[in-house]
Amino acid sequence: MSPRRIRRILVGLLAGTVATIGAPFVGATPASATSLAATVCYNTSQAGSFASTAVQAASIWNNATNNVTLSQCGSNLRIYQIYGGGSYAIRNSLGNGSVYIDTYQAQQYSPLRIMTHEIGHILGLPDNYNGNCALLMSGGSAGTSCTNPYPSSGEASRVDSLFSGIPFAGTTGAQVFEGSWPAPAPVAVG
Numbered sequence: 001m002s003p004r005r006i007r008r009i010l011v012g013l014l015a016g017t018v019a020t021i022g023a024p025f026v027g028a029t030p031a032s033a034t035s036l037a038a039t040v041c042y043n044t045s046q047a048g049s050f051a052s053t054a055v056q057a058a059s060i061w062n063n064a065t066n067n068v069t070l071s072q073c074g075s076n077l078r079i080y081q082i083y084g085g086g087s088y089a090i091r092n093s094l095g096n097g098s099v100y101i102d103t104y105q106a107q108q109y110s111p112l113r114i115m116t117h118e119i120g121h122i123l124g125l126p127d128n129y130n131g132n133c134a135l136l137m138s139g140g141s142a143g144t145s146c147t148n149p150y151p152s153s154g155e156a157s158r159v160d161s162l163f164s165g166i167p168f169a170g171t172t173g174a175q176v177f178e179g180s181w182p183a184p185a186p187v188a189v190g
């Protein structure tokens with residue numbers, strides 16, 4: 001048996017295991033040997049007033065990508081509303097983790113941009129604080145006036161590449177992403 005054939009069988013066994021234990025993804029159905037649509041189940045039960053923002057952000061990511069779908073079908077990704085401390089994301093593994101949206105920060109920066117950015121971390125993207133509003137992962141470095149909630153084509157294709165094949169590839173291990181939305185400089189008075 002060729003190594004290629006053996007690898008295919010191993011991939012098949014791994015896919016079966018994922019389906020059986022129900023984690024980290026559900027509904028992972030191979031469309032072909034090299035293409036796979038993964039489902040990241042997100043939960044807004046603790047998202048408070050940001051629940052609808054999470055739904056909007058999921059829709060943006062679904063429209064921008066081909067290999068991953070966010071759906072309210074479970075708790076791979078939990079969204080939390082918090083008060084103070086800054087918005088952040090904790091990624092346990094690709095497609096699994098928690099997103100925390102700081103209510104006060106969302107009064108300074110676009111809540112939808114914060115949400116899609118933090119979900120971007122769960123989908124495998126790192127920060128890129130280059131101040132470019134066209135990038136989602138530039139976060140707060142693009143300033144409070146930047147309200148762009150859409151990933152660039154490069155950011156979207158990066159997510160697609162991370163979610164292609166089994167096992168999902170890329171440097172997407174456990175990581176905490178903090179400080180993406182710095183407090184704006186205080187306005188000089190007098």
Ligand SMILES: [Zn+2]
Binds near residue numbers: 121178
């Ligand atoms: Zn970030």
